[in-house]
Amino acid sequence: MKREEILTLYHSNPDSIASYIEDFEFRYKALEFRYKVLEFRYKVLESQNIEFRERISELESQVKFKDARIEALESQVKSKDARIEALESQAIEFQERINELESLLNQNIQSNKKPPSTGTFIEKKPKTGSSQEGSSKRPGGQKGHPGSTLNQVEDPDEIIFHRLHKCRCCGRNIEESEAIGYKTRQEFNIVVMRKVTEHRAEIKKCPYCNCKNKADFPKSITKPVQYGITVLTIAIYLRNYQLIPYNRIKNLYEDVFGFKISSDTII
Structure with a gap:
């Protein structure tokens, strides 16, 4: 309402202008109350928005952590797959070697079962003096003999x-x-030593659910203390192929490698 209209209304009917002012004040207070309500709701929404942002940031952090964990697990799976392939290849080689040793052992057993020859007995003349005596051959490797020369290697240890x-x-x-x-010279030698490998399975507590987790040991590691595959392979080779008695094998392990081995392990 314009100023002229208000003055005209006031001169004609003063009570009507008072009613108009009261109505205006009521509407103003209603708008002011509505503004305060909207302001309160805005603050509530702003607080919720901050909480949502913090929650989103926390979820993003968890997603990154889980992605990193997934990558680590995938890497472990690949590593274990490669290890399994290597162990399978070794198992095949060991099985082939065992078959070869069993075949040689059977041949030795069959040879020992053959009766002695019934042909004419030929008396061996006792050797006197040097075995080279009366021979025109010079000592050492003979001419035309292939020999086995030790050659230098390109990648020494x-x-x-x-x-x-x-x-x-x-x-x-x-x-x-x-x-x-x-100027290079190479010395070939054999390193004889005991190697003890300790396997430690990691234990962790989940920061989210408080669950206690323990890593897995390799499938070949089943006891707190055990012999490695090399120890068993050498023992079986010495017993089944070289036919060395148990006690001598046990003495060899104790004197050379520095630890005792039982007869049950050699069998």
């Missing part, structure tokens, strides 16, 4: 550098001088 400290001509220090070459 260990390299030991022998440094020069001073010149052998003038006696001056040459430690800082760069080497212009190397």
Whole structure:
């Protein structure tokens, strides 16, 4: 309502303008109350929005953690698959070797069962002096014999550098001088040692459900203490192929490898 209309209404009927003002004040208070309600709802929604954002951030963090866990599990699965393939390949090789040893053992048993020859007995002449006596052959490898020469390898297990400290001509220090070459000699040796491998299965408590988890040991590791496959393979080879008695095998393991082995393990 315009100012002129209000003045005209006031002069004609003063009570009507008072009623108009009361109505206006009521509508103003109603709008003010509605504004406060909307403001309160806005604050509630804003608080909920903050909670939702925090929850979304937490869920995103959990998703990233689970993705990383899935990748780690996939990597473990691939590693275990590769290990299983390697073990299967070793098992095939061991089975072939066992079959070969059993075949040789059966041949030895059959040879021992054959009766001695019934032919003419030929007396062996006792050897006197050197076995080379009366022979025109020179000692050592004969001409044309293929031999078995030990050759150097390209990838030795260990390299030991022998440094020069001073010149052998003038006696001056040459430690800082760069080497212009190397003269190589290789020594082949056998390393005999006991190797103890400790397997530790990880134990973790889930931070979400408080569940206690333990990692799995390899399928071949079934006891708190046991022999490895190499120990058993060598023992079976010595017993079944070389036909060495149990006690001598046990003494060999104790003297050379440093631990005792039972007869049940060798069987």
